[in-house]
Amino acid sequence: MTEMEELLGAIGEARARLSTRLQPTPLLLSPSLSARCGRKVFLKLETRQPTGSFKVRPALNAILARLDEARSRGVLASSSGNFAQAVAWAARELGTRAMIVMMGSTSPLKIARTRELGAEVVICGDSFQERWDTTYRLERETGRLMLHPYDSLETIAGDGTLALELLEQHGGGFVALVPTSGGGLFAGTSAVLKPAGASTYGVQPEANGSMARSFAAGVPVQVEPFRTIADSLVALKPGETSFRIARSSAEGVLLVSEEELARAAAHCALQEKLVVEPGGAAGVAALLAGKLPAGSADVVCVLSGGNIGLDRLAEVAGGSG
Amino acid sequence: MTEMEELLGAIGEARARLSTRLQPTPLLLSPSLSARCGRKVFLKLETRQPTGSFKVRPALNAILARLDEARSRGVLASSSGNFAQAVAWAARELGTRAMIVMMGSTSPLKIARTRELGAEVVICGDSFQERWDTTYRLERETGRLMLHPYDSLETIAGDGTLALELLEQHGGGFVALVPTSGGGLFAGTSAVLKPAGASTYGVQPEANGSMARSFAAGVPVQVEPFRTIADSLVALKPGETSFRIARSSAEGVLLVSEEELARAAAHCALQEKLVVEPGGAAGVAALLAGKLPAGSADVVCVLSGGNIGLDRLAEVAGGSG
Numbered sequence: 088m089t090e091m092e093e094l095l096g097a098i099g100e101a102r103a104r105l106s107t108r109l110q111p112t113p114l115l116l117s118p119s120l121s122a123r124c125g126r127k128v129f130l131k132l133e134t135r136q137p138t139g140s141f142k143v144r145p146a147l148n149a150i151l152a153r154l155d156e157a158r159s160r161g162v163l164a165s166s167s168g169n170f171a172q173a174v175a176w177a178a179r180e181l182g183t184r185a186m187i188v189m190m191g192s193t194s195p196l197k198i199a200r201t202r203e204l205g206a207e208v209v210i211c212g213d214s215f216q217e218r219w220d221t222t223y224r225l226e227r228e229t230g231r232l233m234l235h236p237y238d239s240l241e242t243i244a245g246d247g248t249l250a251l252e253l254l255e256q257h258g259g260g261f262v263a264l265v266p267t268s269g270g271g272l273f274a275g276t277s278a279v280l281k282p283a284g285a286s287t288y289g290v291q292p293e294a295n296g297s298m299a300r301s302f303a304a305g306v307p308v309q310v311e312p313f314r315t316i317a318d319s320l321v322a323l324k325p326g327e328t329s330f331r332i333a334r335s336s337a338e339g340v341l342l343v344s345e346e347e348l349a350r351a352a353a354h355c356a357l358q359e360k361l362v363v364e365p366g367g368a369a370g371v372a373a374l375l376a377g378k379l380p381a382g383s384a385d386v387v388c389v390l391s392g393g394n395i396g397l398d399r400l401a402e403v404a405g406g407s408g
Numbered sequence: 409m410t411e412m413e414e415l416l417g418a419i420g421e422a423r424a425r426l427s428t429r430l431q432p433t434p435l436l437l438s439p440s441l442s443a444r445c446g447r448k449v450f451l452k453l454e455t456r457q458p459t460g461s462f463k464v465r466p467a468l469n470a471i472l473a474r475l476d477e478a479r480s481r482g483v484l485a486s487s488s489g490n491f492a493q494a495v496a497w498a499a500r501e502l503g504t505r506a507m508i509v510m511m512g513s514t515s516p517l518k519i520a521r522t523r524e525l526g527a528e529v530v531i532c533g534d535s536f537q538e539r540w541d542t543t544y545r546l547e548r549e550t551g552r553l554m555l556h557p558y559d560s561l562e563t564i565a566g567d568g569t570l571a572l573e574l575l576e577q578h579g580g581g582f583v584a585l586v587p588t589s590g591g592g593l594f595a596g597t598s599a600v601l602k603p604a605g606a607s608t609y610g611v612q613p614e615a616n617g618s619m620a621r622s623f624a625a626g627v628p629v630q631v632e633p634f635r636t637i638a639d640s641l642v643a644l645k646p647g648e649t650s651f652r653i654a655r656s657s658a659e660g661v662l663l664v665s666e667e668e669l670a671r672a673a674a675h676c677a678l679q680e681k682l683v684v685e686p687g688g689a690a691g692v693a694a695l696l697a698g699k700l701p702a703g704s705a706d707v708v709c710v711l712s713g714g715n716i717g718l719d720r721l722a723e724v725a726g727g728s729g
Contacts, residue, residue, distance in 0.1 A: 113434055118458065134681035137439065353718075360455035360683040360714035393681035397674075397725050401718035 094278055094332060097244035101148040102251050108147055108180070112136060114256040114387070119358050124374060127385040129261075131253060134363055134393030138200070140319070141249055141272060141391050142173030142236075148245030149234045150174075150181050156232050157183045163231035165189070165222040167268075168197030169319050169392050170236040175206035186231060188222045190214075194318055196396045214312065215323050237269030238326025246275030253387060254283055261385040263287045264370030267298050267340065269322035270329030272391065277336035288379065289333065289340040290369040292317045292348060298333070299340040301325050316403055317348050317366030319392050341379065343372040351375055353404035355390070365403055367392035415599055415653060418565035422469040423572050429468055429501070433457060435577040435708070440679050445695060448706040450582075452574060455684055455714030459521070461640070462570055462593060462712050463494030463557075469566030470555045471495075471502050477553050478504045484552035486510070486543040489518030490640050490713050491557040496527035507552060509543045511535075515639055517717045535633065536644050558592030559647025567596030574708060575604055582706040584608045585691030588619050588661065590643035591650030593712065598657035609700065610654065610661040611690040613638045613669060619654070620661040622646050637724055638669050638687030640713050662700065664693040672696055674725035676711070686724055688713035 088096075113132045120128035133141035146164075150157045158181075164174040165188035178185035185206040189198055192213040202208050211221040226233045235242055249272065253263065263280055267273040267289035277287035291298050294315040300308040301324075309324035325333070343351075348365040351372035355363040363371075370388035373379055379386065395403075409417075434453045441449035454462035467485075471478045479502075485495040486509040499506035506527040510519055513534040523529050532542040547554045556563055570593065574584065584601055588594040588610035598608035612619050615636040621629040622645075630645035646654070664672075669686040672693035676684040684692075691709035694700055700707065716724075 110437065110439070113436055115434055115456070116431065118431070132681075135436070139681060356683050356718055360453075360460060362677050362681040362683060397677055397718065397722035401722045404718050 091278060091332070094240065094243060094247070097240055098247035098251065098275065098279060101244040102248045104151045105144060105147055105245070105248055109136065109143060111252045111256065114253065117359060120371070120374060124386065126383055128374065129257065129385065129387045130359065130361070131249070131387055131389045132361070133249065133389060133391050134361065134367060138172040138176045138204070139392060139394045140169040140173065140367070141246065142169045143177060144248050145242040145245030145271060146170065146173035146177040146234065149239065149241040150177050150183065152241045153232060154181065157181070161186065161229070161231045162234055163222065163226055163229065164234045164236065165218050166236055167319060167321050168193050169394060171201040171206070172197060172204060172394070174234055175201045175204035179205050186225065186229065188218055188225065190218055194394070197394055200394070237271030237322065237329050240328070242271050243275045243329055243332065246272040247279050249389065250276040250279035254279070254285070257385065257387065259283050259285050261285050261387050262379065262382065263387045263389060264290050264373055264379065265389045266320055266366055266369035266391045267291050268320040270298060270325040270333050273298070273337060274329040274332035276389070278332050281336040287337045288373070289337060290373045291340055291342055292320055292369070293342040293344050295320060296342060297323055298325050299342055301330055302334055302340050316345055317369060319364060319366035320369065341373040343369055343376060343378065347372040347376045349403050352400065356400060356404055361390065362393045362395065362400065363390045364392050364395040412599060412653070412656070415561065415564060415568070418561055419568035419572065419596065419600060422565040423569045425472045426465060426468055426566070426569055430457065430464060432573045432577065435574065438680060441692070441695060445707065447704055449695065450578065450706065450708045451680065451682070452570070452708055452710045453682070454570065454710060454712050455682065455688060459493040459497045459525070460713060460715045461490040461494065461688070462567065463490045464498060465569050466563040466566035466592060467491065467494035467498040467555065470560065470562040471498050471504065473562045474553060475502065478502070482507065482550070482552045483555055484543065484547055484550065485555045485557065486539050487557055488640060488642050489514050490715060492522040492527070493518060493525060493715070495555055496522045496525035500526050507546065507550065509539055509546065511539055515715070518715055521715070558590030558643070558650050561649070563592050564596045564650055564653065567593040568600050570710065571597040571600035575600070575606070578706065578708065580604050580606050582606050582708050583700065583703065584708045584710060585611050585694055585700065586710045587641055587687055587690035587712045588612050589641040591619060591646040591654050594619070594658060595650040595653035597710070599653050602657040608658045609694070610658060611694045612661055612663055613641055613690070614663040614665050616641060617663060618644055619646050620663055622651055623655055623661050637666055638690060640685060640687035641690065662694040664690055664697060664699065668693040668697045670724050673721065677721060677725055682711065683714045683716065683721065684711045685713050685716040
């Protein structure tokens with residue numbers, strides 16, 4: 088069995104596991120984006136998942152795949168915020184305990200929500216190195232089951248359930264624009280869509296660019312730390328597995344500027360009346376900036392997360408509303 | 409033919425007229441409100457109509473019902489904001505010219521959007537008396553076709569199309585919570601839902617209370633000017649026709665405080681990830697405040713509008729997020 092066959096099997100299993108626990112999220116036509124682009128544009132509202140992002144898919148699947156172990160050992164994860172909340176929620180739903188390692192610089196809203204969901208939050212220093220060092224140390228010290236945010240089979244399989252849903256809702260033949268960071272959602276989506284005849288682009292902040300550079304180099308490339316308003320798209324390097332799968336299944340990676348991300352979040356709030364965090368609006372950013380190659384196929388923008396405070400949203404969107 | 413029979417016929421005609429021009433708006437299950445209330449709660453996203461509110465239904469219907477006249481004379485309307493944008497949009501769609509009378513105190517966002525849509529905006533003094541005086545004067549001076557925001561048969565019939573959509577989407581047997589001001593949407597909704605076996609409550613700011621007092625008195629009651637964060641629910645008196653119809657078809661009127669409206673807008677933004685103006689969230693406010701009489705029937709909150717700037721939304725929701 089090839090890696091891809093194994094993954095597609097795991098995505099099918101994930102779908103069955105999650106079907107009683109998550110409702111399909113809405114797929115809405117955007118008349119304003121459709122008019123602007125001259126082709127039908129749909130929005131996939133992962134913002135309406137429990138905890139406000141798609142991350143409940145991989146969190147639930149990763150715990151359910153090893154439920155007895157998760158219950159006896161507790162779970163451990165590290166996250167820039169959305170995976171943290173999702174793991175906290177999934178752990179509570181499934182009767183286990185979550186410990187989450189987060190940087191002090193993470194959005195206060197995301198830290199507060201993670202605690203409200205009952206997780207023990209361990210704050211570490213403000214670098215990925217410190218976050219991973221802390222996480223691996225806690226894994227050894229506590230014996231908890233570690234859930235990888237983007238680079239395990241269970242994570243990518245959970246992510247891939249989104250694409251199965253899209254195929255049922257739309258039918259196929261579309262182009263999906265997927266915000267990407269470590270690459271889990273990008274991998275899971277493209278793995279499902281390619282054999283179904285739909286295509287996938289990852290969209291990433293220019294400030295990051297690690298996935299785009301990795302696509303060009305043919306191997307995962309690590310970038311230097313950077314700042315972006317897309318605080319959910321900050322992995323410095325794609326995962327090994329997620330990169331391999333995405334590169335073999337996706338069309339490519341589009342880069343968007345900070346201003347384009349801000350404009351997209353403003354568009355979502357003011358025109359679409361949807362609260363979307365800048366990282367979650369990356370697909371819309373690429374579309375509004377004319378970065379998607381021309382074509383007539385329908386477009387689906389995955390709105391991957393909506394966890395942003397209103398003050399921050401007003402600030403981000405202010406210059407571009 | 410009774411007034412009600414005439415109205416139901418007009419709603420059917422409106423449905424046929426609007427069917428090629430407006431997409432049905434989404435009806436989404438709210439897991440968080442359902443969990444809180446112990447019954448299924450759905451949200452009807454009129455925020456996703458063109459111009460961000462349900463008002464395109466009555467605006468389009470009122471112009472289409474007298475299209476030749478509208479085209480030769482131009483149209484005239486007065487509005488606190490959402491009807492203004494809707495008439496401007498509908499006039500542009502249908503190839504006629506709109507003049508809109510708005511108070512200087514109206515939300516700057518709503519005034520700017522109305523102008524962007526090509527309407528001529530006439531700013532009047534900050535009282536309803538001045539607004540109506542200006543509007544009637546302009547009707548005489550310009551010969552334009554005046555569109556009433558809530559008290560004509562065509563307006564109420566356009567509003568009623570929302571309820572036909574709800575019945576198709578849900579099936580029936582639910583309780584609808586409808587923000588109410590002059591009463592057009594309240595009347596159109598309850599007229600359709602009552603014979604179909606679903607019930608309707610109007611929801612109004614306590615600061616206003618004109619519809620609640622009118623229900624109690626049995627005749628339209630005018631209240632003194634007041635302030636509310638629900639800037640779309642500011643009519644001082646229900647329309648004669650809209651009141652008569654709503655009182656004969658609806659269950660009653662629920663009142664919500666300013667704090668409850670703010671909390672509802674915050675809930676919509678932070679939990680539902682939907683941008684809803686405080687007035688548009690009045691149904692959610694009543695529900696969160698426990699003001700809906702107990703029962704087990706599903707609840708539908710009509711989110712009637714989403715036209716609010718992000719700074720203002722942050723300010724309103726800030727104390728209650």
